[in-house]
Amino acid sequence: MNFELDDNYGLLKNTVRDFAENEIRPAAKQLDENEEFSLEITKKMGEMGFLGVTVSPDYGGQGLDYLSYIIIVEELARVDASQAATVAAHNSLGTGPIYRYGSKEQKEKYLPDLTAGKALWAFGLTEPNAGSDSNGTNTSAVRTEQGWILNGQKTFITNGDTPLTIGATIKALTGIKDKGHKEFSCFLLETGTPGFTTSTLKGKMMWRASNTAELFMSDCFVPEENLLGKIGEGSKIMLSTLDSGRLAIAAMGLGCAQGAFELALKYSKTRKQFGRFIGDFEVNSFKLADMAMKIELARTFLYKACWLKDNNKPFTTEAAMAKLYCSEIAREVADEALQIHGGYGLMKEYEIERFYRDQRLLQIGEGTSEIQRIVIARQLGLNPIF
Structure with a gap:
């Protein structure tokens, strides 16, 4: 067994550490005090390639392995958890599902801006009454001839309400199968969709400089092409x-x-x-x-x-x-x-x-x-x- 990381990982670690020390640490205390999401630092992290670490260069990403991504998050968290949370949520929960399950058209539409730091994407799973019990999801999606109508609420959503957020992946109930088993599917819901509103949660004890939001859906229309993966693959x-x-x-x-x-x-x-x-x-x-x-x-x-x-x-x-x-x-x-x-x-x-x-x-x-x-x-x- 070889426990020694090669020089590329060492160079990456030092690069991220220098960025965190010079760009984040001087601002971390004040951002925490003000509960302020930093648009400036987020854009700089995008320019550094931190927001599309494992995504293929075909879609604007860095094409690095998962260990590289983990080292980036580790080094950011060494200085400030809030900025690390922005990066972690965007990579793992934001771009991740689109990159792994999205159609070619969905990837081409969303990933270039998401990996470049021009936009953020959120992950809508948790609800007021569905946390550890994800099968308790009450958000619903009803099929129509043109697409789907979403209704429901999500909470504690990182990156859900920032100036850069262009949408969220929403898990919704789409039917009841045999023996009463619930069928869940995922949808790509874009910011600006009529009936889709967001609100930043304030008064947090921790990660005060990261954005945490509530998402509200009232008769939101989602076109068929915004179904992520197949029907019933939500869970x-x-x-x-x-x-x-x-x-x-x-x-x-x-x-x-x-x-x-x-x-x-x-x-x-x-x-x-x-x-x-x-x-x-x-x-x-x-x-x-x-x-x-x-x-x-x-x-x-x-x-x-x-x-x-x-x-x-x-x-x-x-x-x-x-x-x-x-x-x-x-x-x-x-x-x-x-x-x-x-x-x-x-x-x-x-x-x-x-x-x-x-x-x-x-x-x-x-x-x-x-x-x-x-x-x-x-x-x-x-x-x-x-």
């Missing part, structure tokens, strides 16, 4: 999208842990108590040693999961494990990193306060930690009761 499309998306959330957890660890390490070498640097005390040095160990284990496993995906091997179990483990490690590391900062860690003046808040969503978004354990258990041949 398949959504679940496969979440498998890939979990790796991106894992990368956000890994990057968050790395960033929090570095802040704590730096602080421990400058802050003195009892006449010594606090990092020299065994209680703190052991905390930092444990952090470094956990981060390295998380990175090794996440990269393995990416290798499985890149080599077209089954990775559902590993994606769930990586998402679960990396998000839990982000929580543990951020908590200990704040503890090392002491009272100052509770002040907004210090970056660790933002990292501590931002990590909390990782155990909820794109499948809670509890759901990940259910996925893993089922892959083991068990049938957990819940």
Whole structure:
């Protein structure tokens, strides 16, 4: 086994790190404070190629492997989870379903602008009464002679209401099959469609500089050519999208842990108590040693999961494990990193306060930690009761 990444990955990591340090870190505190989505930074990330990482150059993308994409998300999250969330949601949830399931015409219509950073696309799955239970989707699509009529509501949708957002993939109920089983399908709903409105959610604890929105559909007409995939493939499309998306959330957890660890390490070498640097005390040095160990284990496993995906091997179990483990490690590391900062860690003046808040969503978004354990258990041949 070869655990050494080639020079191309190293160059990519350094390029993204330089961008994050120079373009994002100086603005992160103020954007978080103002709950402000940065159009400027998003466009710059598009120019850097961060918004079409795995899409073929035929449609304007970079054509890189999934590990490259994960490294990009990791390095952005090391500095600011909000900007990492914009990139992760756009790649995994926005362009991903269109690229994998879209028709040639759909790809040619949407992907060039989406990969260039000229536009963003959202992923409409979660509803007020359908979170972990995706089969609880109430949004409906009724067929007509010309197309489909959509009615319903989506919530907690990243990138759903920005100046760059040109649409969203909507999962909707399209019928009831034999034995009462629900049939779901996916539709490409464009911004500006009559009856389609969006609203930004404010007052978030975390990812305050990323856009989170509610989507409302009232008799929205969607033409037949905007059906994504085939009728009845909605759950398949959504679940496969979440498998890939979990790796991106894992990368956000890994990057968050790395960033929090570095802040704590730096602080421990400058802050003195009892006449010594606090990092020299065994209680703190052991905390930092444990952090470094956990981060390295998380990175090794996440990269393995990416290798499985890149080599077209089954990775559902590993994606769930990586998402679960990396998000839990982000929580543990951020908590200990704040503890090392002491009272100052509770002040907004210090970056660790933002990292501590931002990590909390990782155990909820794109499948809670509890759901990940259910996925893993089922892959083991068990049938957990819940």
